[in-house]
Amino acid sequence: MKTAVFTNIREIGLQECETPVVKKNKVLVRIDACAICTWEERVYTGVNKVEFPFIGGHEIAGKVVAMGDEINKTEWKIGDKVVVGVTLPCRNCYYCKTGNEQSCEYFNHSAHLDGLPYKGMGGLSEYLLVSPDCIFKYDNISPVEACIVEPLSCVIHSVETADIQLGDTVLIIGAGIMGLLHTILCQRRGATVIVSDVNEERLKIAKSMGAKYVINPQKEKLDEKVREITNGIKAQAIFDTTPIPAVVADTFKCISNVGKIVLYSSIHPAEPVLFDPNWVHSKSIQILGTANSNDRDFMRAAKMVSEGVIDMKPFISEVYSFGNIKEAFESAVKADKFRVIVTF
Structure with missing residues (x-):
């Protein structure tokens, strides 16, 4: 062979x-x-x-x-x-x-x-x-x-790790394939989805796939726009699908009290990111990691794609x-x- x-x-x-x-x-x-x-x-x-x-x-x-x-x-x-x-x-x-x-x-x-x-x-x-x-x-x-199907299985695992609920506001940073699959699944879980990306064409695609709001952080200040959209509450869950260390710090400004930050992508270069542990403690913030998928994720991803639930x-x-x-x-x-x- x-x-x-x-x-x-x-x-x-x-x-x-x-x-x-x-x-x-x-x-x-x-x-x-x-x-x-x-x-x-x-x-x-x-x-x-x-x-x-x-x-x-x-x-x-x-x-x-x-x-x-x-x-x-x-x-x-x-x-x-x-x-x-x-x-x-x-x-x-x-x-x-x-x-x-x-x-x-x-x-x-x-x-x-x-x-x-x-x-x-x-x-x-x-x-x-x-x-x-x-x-x-x-x-x-x-x-x-x-x-x-494999990337979809990984996103299924990610979305379930964050336990997205009906009525949540979710911020997805990055509108590549992983960000867009997060957009589809979170929207179908009943969340209001905000997608952030510097690529205007991909923001248009995100809108077509269920994003309620899109933000270009090169044109608008991300945290201020998220506050505006959510009337000051900010996002209940954030998925960082980018490999950029500075973006991790951006998530801290956009997360609500008792919110969940999911680091979906590996970070390159893997530089330390500073955060205030007292803020994490006092606001009940959860910082979560997710990678790969398991048998259950794969089985459901294959079924969803086979049945046309996800195109x-x-x-x-x-x-x-x-x-x-x-x-x-x-x-x-x-x-x-x-x-x-x-x-x-």
Whole structure:
């Protein structure tokens, strides 16, 4: 099979390797589409440090083409269309055993998965050998839509971490794919959504996806506008979907008493952010982190997309064939798109 391998910063190319042989307790998936996440973009540009050679790709849709003898043949069949996820948790530690696979003690993007020649998540390969625990059925949509179920699953986890309630006012900072998915889910949970971004075109998209208000912080003072919109109460929940350290400090000015600040994105560079602990204490502020998703999140995300509850087509910016993997990454790292997707 062919596999796309990172060999250095801004160097990626196809290599031939052995197709994984199905094992008794594993499923072989032929990959149809894999989206390029910001995480892989940062590997490509050298922001995320990995040991080369490395195989990226974790937003994956494909078909089951072989199954081991121990696989439940009632539940799984050759030809099942599946999204692949939750492949990196150990599934044995305290956190995994309590339903928090997304926070696995041994979560490792650079694990060496079974059947791959190098470390990495492996989605940028023609085939992937996985446990049936890590596949989730989908239907009614194309593989290029299905492969971005993974980001939706992460946003489901984020929105539920904040426990958004009917009537809440929610501020979402950043109108990339993650900010817009937060917008859709929070609006459907009955919240009034405010979206902040410096890109006017993306603010228009946010409005079309359910944002009641939009703010360009280059043109208006964010905290003053939030106070104005909420009659001085400010936002009950804020999702920071940007990697910018200074934006974290901005959230402190926009959060209401007993409000929740969710740090959804990883921060680059990871600089300390100062805050007043007495303010957190006296106003009952919650500062929350969220990353990744678990089986429950994935199952519901696949169901929502399959049934058309969430339309993923607006987030497909470009589609490249596997042979043009280098061009796909060069386009993705321009940061002017939602998802660039590679098809096999």
